[in-house]
Structure formats: C-alpha cells, structure tokens
Amino acid sequence: MKFLMETSVRSGKILSILMVACLVGGMLCSIGSLHSLWSNGRLDLGTLGPVLFVAGGAAGMLAISSFRRNCRILIDAIHRMTTQGKLDDLQTDNHEIRPLISAVNEMVEAAERCMSDAVLKMKELEIQLKVATSERQHAQAIIYSISDAVLVTDTFDELVLANESAARTFQFDLEHSRRARVEEVLRDEKLVEMVRDMRQSNSKTGRRIVEHKIKGPGEEKIFKVTLSAVADDNDAPAGVVTVLHDMTREKEVAEMKNDFVSSVSHELRTPLASIKAYVEMLIDGEADDEKTTREFYEVIQNEANRLSRLIDNILNISRIESGLVQINKQPQSLMVILKEALEVIAPQARMKQISLVEQLTPAFYQTSADKDMLYQAVLNLLSNAVKYTPERGTITVQTTVDEAKRKVITRISDTGVGIPPKDLPFVFDKFYRAEANNHMAKGTGLGLSLVKHIIETVHRGRMFVESHVGKGSCFGFELDLSD
Amino acid sequence: MAAKKILVADDESHILHVVSLKLQNAGYEVLTASDGQEALEIAQAERPDLLITDYHMPQLSGLELCQKLKQDPATAGIPTIMLTARGYQLEPKDTNQSGISRMLSKPFSPRQLLATVNEVLLEPAA
Numbered sequence: 001m002k003f004l005m006e007t008s009v010r011s012g013k014i015l016s017i018l019m020v021a022c023l024v025g026g027m028l029c030s031i032g033s034l035h036s037l038w039s040n041g042r043l044d045l046g047t048l049g050p051v052l053f054v055a056g057g058a059a060g061m062l063a064i065s066s067f068r069r070n071c072r073i074l075i076d077a078i079h080r081m082t083t084q085g086k087l088d089d090l091q092t093d094n095h096e097i098r099p100l101i102s103a104v105n106e107m108v109e110a111a112e113r114c115m116s117d118a119v120l121k122m123k124e125l126e127i128q129l130k131v132a133t134s135e136r137q138h139a140q141a142i143i144y145s146i147s148d149a150v151l152v153t154d155t156f157d158e159l160v161l162a163n164e165s166a167a168r169t170f171q172f173d174l175e176h177s178r179r180a181r182v183e184e185v186l187r188d189e190k191l192v193e194m195v196r197d198m199r200q201s202n203s204k205t206g207r208r209i210v211e212h213k214i215k216g217p218g219e220e221k222i223f224k225v226t227l228s229a230v231a232d233d234n235d236a237p238a239g240v241v242t243v244l245h246d247m248t249r250e251k252e253v254a255e256m257k258n259d260f261v262s263s264v265s266h267e268l269r270t271p272l273a274s275i276k277a278y279v280e281m282l283i284d285g286e287a288d289d290e291k292t293t294r295e296f297y298e299v300i301q302n303e304a305n306r307l308s309r310l311i312d313n314i315l316n317i318s319r320i321e322s323g324l325v326q327i328n329k330q331p332q333s334l335m336v337i338l339k340e341a342l343e344v345i346a347p348q349a350r351m352k353q354i355s356l357v358e359q360l361t362p363a364f365y366q367t368s369a370d371k372d373m374l375y376q377a378v379l380n381l382l383s384n385a386v387k388y389t390p391e392r393g394t395i396t397v398q399t400t401v402d403e404a405k406r407k408v409i410t411r412i413s414d415t416g417v418g419i420p421p422k423d424l425p426f427v428f429d430k431f432y433r434a435e436a437n438n439h440m441a442k443g444t445g446l447g448l449s450l451v452k453h454i455i456e457t458v459h460r461g462r463m464f465v466e467s468h469v470g471k472g473s474c475f476g477f478e479l480d481l482s483d
Numbered sequence: 484m485a486a487k488k489i490l491v492a493d494d495e496s497h498i499l500h501v502v503s504l505k506l507q508n509a510g511y512e513v514l515t516a517s518d519g520q521e522a523l524e525i526a527q528a529e530r531p532d533l534l535i536t537d538y539h540m541p542q543l544s545g546l547e548l549c550q551k552l553k554q555d556p557a558t559a560g561i562p563t564i565m566l567t568a569r570g571y572q573l574e575p576k577d578t579n580q581s582g583i584s585r586m587l588s589k590p591f592s593p594r595q596l597l598a599t600v601n602e603v604l605l606e607p608a609a
Contacts, residue, residue, distance in 0.1 A: 266539055266568045269568040269589045269590060270495055270498075270568065270589065272590045273495075273498060273568070273589040273590035273591060274495065274497040274498060274501070275590075276590040276591070276592070277497075277498065277501045277502075277590070277591065277592070277593050278497070278501055280592055280593055280594060281504065281505065281593055284593075286504060286508055286593075292504075299497050299501075303497065440541060
C-alpha cells in the first residue's frame with residue numbers, strides 16, 4: 001500500500017513537470033511562426049498580441065488536458081489496485097509518460113515478487129505454528145494424564161505448567177496458578193528449597209531423586225521426588241521439572257511383606273522347634289518311661305502335621321492366585337461340611353469355655369463345591385472366631401436358604417473383640433492383620449485371604465463381614481444352590 | 484541346698500513342656516506361664532532365680548515382660564534367657580536395657596538351653 005502511494009505521488013510530480021515543459025514548448029512554436037510573419041512585414045504589433053495569446057493558450061490547454069487524462073487513468077488504475085489489493089501492470093498510450101509507466105510497472109513486479117515470497121513464508125510459519133501448538137497440546141495432555149504430580153518451574157521459580165495430580169496433592173487452583181511463585185503453590189518449605197537448589201545449581205541436565213514426606217489434608221504421604229533441570233534451545237538452564245510419585249501404598253505393601261515373611265518364618269519355626277527339641281530329648285534319653293516316650297512321638301507327629309498344614313495354606317493361596325490349583329467340584333451338603341468343621345474346633349472352644357450354637361438348614365440342600373477347600377474355609381473362619389472371642393463367649397453358625405434366588409447363606413457370628421471400622425475394608429487382604437487385635441492371637445494374615453479366595457475365586461460366591469468393636473464379628477458367605 | 488527356681492514363659496504348650504522336663508530332669512524347680520502377663524505376675528510373686536521367655540507372646544511380649552521386670556527393683560535382678568524366632572529384630576540396646584543375658588533362637592536345642600542356664604546361674608548377679 002505504501003509503495004502504491006509513493007508511486008502515485010512521485011508520478012504526479014513528474015507529470016506536473018512534463019505539463020509545464022509542453023506548455024513552454026507550445027508557446028515557443030507559436031513565437032517561431034509569428035517571428036516569420038514579422039520578418040516578412042506582414043505582421044504588425046497590433047495583430048501580434050491577440051494571435052500570440054490564442055495560440056499559446058490553445059497549445060497549453062491541449063497539453064494540460066492530455067496530462068490530466070493520463071494522470072486520471074494512472075490514478076484510477078492505482079486506486080483499483082489499492083482497493084482490490086491486487087497489483088497489476090499500468091497501461092498508457094501516451095509515449096511521453098511511457099518510460100515512467102514502465103518504471104512503475106517494474107517496481108510493481110518487484111513488489112509482487114516480494115509479496116509472494118512473504119505469503120509463502122507466512123504459510124510456512126502458519127504450518128510451523130500449527131505443528132508447535134499441536135505438539136504443545138500433546139505434551140500437555142501427556143503431562144495431565146500422568147498420575148504422578150508434575151510441576152514445571154522456570155528460571156524465576158514461577159510455575160509454568162502443572163497437572164491435576166499436582167493441584168490435588170498441594171491443593172492449589174490449577175487455572176489460576178500459572179506464573180505463581182513456587183512457594184505460594186507448594187507450601188512445603190523443604191520441597192521449595194529443593195526446587196530452588198536445583199535451579200540455582202545452574203545445571204542443564206542435572207537430576208536428583210529424594211524420598212520426601214508431605215503432610216496432606218489426611219495422612220502423611222511418602223513421595224519419591226525426581227527433580228530434573230531442563231535446558232532451552234540454546235543450552236542455557238530453563239527451569240526445573242519436579243515429579244512426585246506417591247509411594248505410600250508401595251511402602252505399606254513392602255512393610256506388609258516384611259511382616260509376612262517375619263510371621264511365616266515364626267509360624268514355621270514354632271512347630272519345627274518342637275519337633276527338634278522332642279527328637280533331641282528322645283536321643284538324650286530324657287523320656288524315661290514308655291508313656292512319656294509315646295507322648296513325645298505324638299507331639300512330633302502333631303507338630304509335623306501342623307507344619308504341613310501351614311505350608312499347604314501358603315501354597316494354596318499362591319496356587320489359587322496363579323490359577324494352578326486343581327478344583328474338584330461335586331454336589332455337597334454345606335451342613336455336613338459345617339458339622340465336620342464344628343467337631344474339629346470344639347476342643348479349642350471348650351478350652352475357652354466358648355459355646356458353639358448350631359442353626360443349620362437340612363442336609364438335602366446341596367451346593368456344587370470342592371469339599372476340602374470349603375472345609376478349609378469354614379475351619380479358618382471358626383478358628384478365627386475362637387481366637388478372637390474371650391472366654392465364655394458364644395459362636396453361632398447359621399445357614400439360611402433363599403429358595404427364590406437359589407442361594408445358601410452361611411453366617412459365623414461371635415461375641416468377640418470385633419474389628420475397628422478402619423481395619424474392616426482390609427481384613428481380606430493378604431498379610432493384613434488388625435493391629436488392635438494383634439495381642440489376641442498369632443497369625444500370618446493369610447487365613448481370611450485364603451477364605452475369600454476359596455469362596456469367591458474357586459466357588460464364584462460372595463464373602464461378607466460385619467463387625468462392632470467390643471460386641472463381635474460376623475463373617476459370612478453366599479453360595480449358589482445346585483439344581 | 485534348695486533347687487534353683489526357673490520361670491519358663493511360652494504360649495506354645497509343647498515348648499513349655501519340653502523345657503520344663505529338661506530342667507526338672509537336671510534338678511531345677513520349674514514354674515510355667517503361658518503368656519507375658521501371667522509370667523509377670525508369677526515373677527513378682529515367686530522371685531525366680533532365672534527367667535526363660537519366648538519373645539512373641541500374646542498379652543505382653545517377652546521384651547515388654549523383661550522391661551516391666553527391670554522397672555521393679557524387686558525383680559530387676561532376675562537374669563533372663565530369651566528364646567526367639569525373631570532374634571534379628573532385637574536391638575542390642577533393647578537387650579541390654581531389659582536385663583536379657585542370653586538369646587537363643589528357635590528351633591533350639593534343649594541340651595544347649597540347659598548348658599546356657601547353668602552358665603547364667605553361675606555368673607555373678609548384675
């Protein structure tokens with residue numbers, strides 16, 4: 001546009017000069033003709049004046065009119081180009097201004113070339129911008145989808161990018177925290193210091209991994225914090241990326257596994273200790289009569305059986321979990337299985353003067369079950385009830401049949417110590433033991449996990465638990481009746 | 484000379500039985516307790532010459548039992564042998580502060596236990 005305007009101004013000036021030049025030229029021609037009349041004595045001064053005036057005037061008028069027309073054409077063409085935003089060649093039939101028009105046209109062509117170059121470059125930039133925007137959105141989407149908390153800060157320790165998880169962990173408003181100071185967002189002095197230290201280290205590719213505890217709204221959580229220094233295109237430090245991985249649950253599981261190894265090792269060593277001690281007593285001749293000798297042999301046998309059962313329990317869980325267990329399902333009477341288990345548990349209940357109450361449905365109700373496994377599950381539940389019920393308590397074993405739904409429901413209720421509500425959701429977790437009741441009995445934390453596996457994984461049933469601290473617990477399961 | 488009195492605490496009845504028999508056969512008088520709380524009460528009432536206790540017991544653990552005995556001047560001097568399957572969990576400061584003279588890990592040898600008992604009873608009182 002600027003170029004067009006400059007061109008028209010410059011053309012206007014040149015035209016004015018040309019018009020004056022033509023006017024002067026016309027007048028000189030008229031003066032030449034009059035001079036020859038004057039020389040021949042046919043012209044006197046009385047006629048010369050008006051002739052000169054008319055001839056000069058006419059020539060001037062003609063020249064001016066021609067310039068004006070050409071100027072108008074030129075100006076119109078330039079206006080057209082300006083309003084249409086499209087450059088084009090200027091045309092003229094006036095040979096006097098043709099060089100000017102040619103020069104202007106050359107200039108227009110040069111401008112056209114510049115413009116098309118600029119358009120090409122603009123298109124390239126547009127494409128680059130689109131690619132960059134889409135890459136940025138993609139990177140942001142990845143960061144937002146990460147379950148770990150991610151925070152990106154710049155060289156001024158201001159927040160450039162953060163994800164939902166970070167906002168949740170540190171309880172800040174994601175939308176309004178861009179460019180906020182890191183200490184306003186993190187509100188954890190030690191972590192802010194770590195980010196600052198990493199930034200001040202001026203490292204371009206440094207990385208630091210630390211374990212850090214953060215006190216949240218609920219419980220204290222343990223995070224693995226990875227701080228990475230990032231560099232810009234010119235290899236200068238550009239900021240810090242902080243990633244926080246919540247390790248609380250992993251730590252708990254690791255701790256549970258440690259406890260489990262410890263419990264299992266203790267549980268295995270106990271019967272082994274008895275076997276070893278009694279064998280040594282026999283070798284040393286400490287059993288001096290036949291009755292004692294026989295008693296020692298029985299202890300050794302019983303403890304060897306106990307060891308074997310314990311190993312079976314551990315292996316069964318592992319086999320069921322890995323799907324390797326051999327299941328032998330046959331129509332079974334649940335009442336018969338419950339009766340057998342009750343008989344086995346009765347001596348332990350008697351020792352604590354616990355009454356066993358049976359409220360069982362008739363034996364003809366059958367369910368498709370692996371007898372050994374279901375027996376093991378019921379025995380585990382009964383054994384737990386005896387363990388956690390104080391002396392002179394009551395354990396009730398009840399079965400009910402829902403004919404409409406074709407289900408049989410078994411409930412084993414006790415008047416025991418009960419399970420605190422906070423522990424209730426985890427009682428079927430492997431290795432889990434309610435801390436409050438730890439002193440009541442020893443255990444591996446495997447029993448209930450095995451029961452749940454037997455009922456739900458092996459028999460496609462449903463396990464449930466209800467409990468009130470100080471009043472007792474009720475463990476139950478629901479199985480399909482066989483047709 | 485009266486037989487030395489030894490208190491044995493373990494929640495495993497077989498272990499209690501075998502240790503008692505080994506010690507009785509060696510001429511010691513044996514008292515037994517099947518949990519930590521019971522052992523504490525017997526120790527306070529009977530003042531035994533030696534305590535043999537399991538570490539992992541209901542109600543009161545072996546370590547807690549030793550700590551309670553140590554707090555009471557009347558029972559603080561009772562030497563203790565601890566039987567445990569978890570010996571590795573006990574810190575030396577815990578054993579020193581609780582008056583635990585020896586640790587034996589399960590499975591243990593009754594023969595070795597008797598030798599240790601004889602050794603501890605011969606040591607001058609702390």
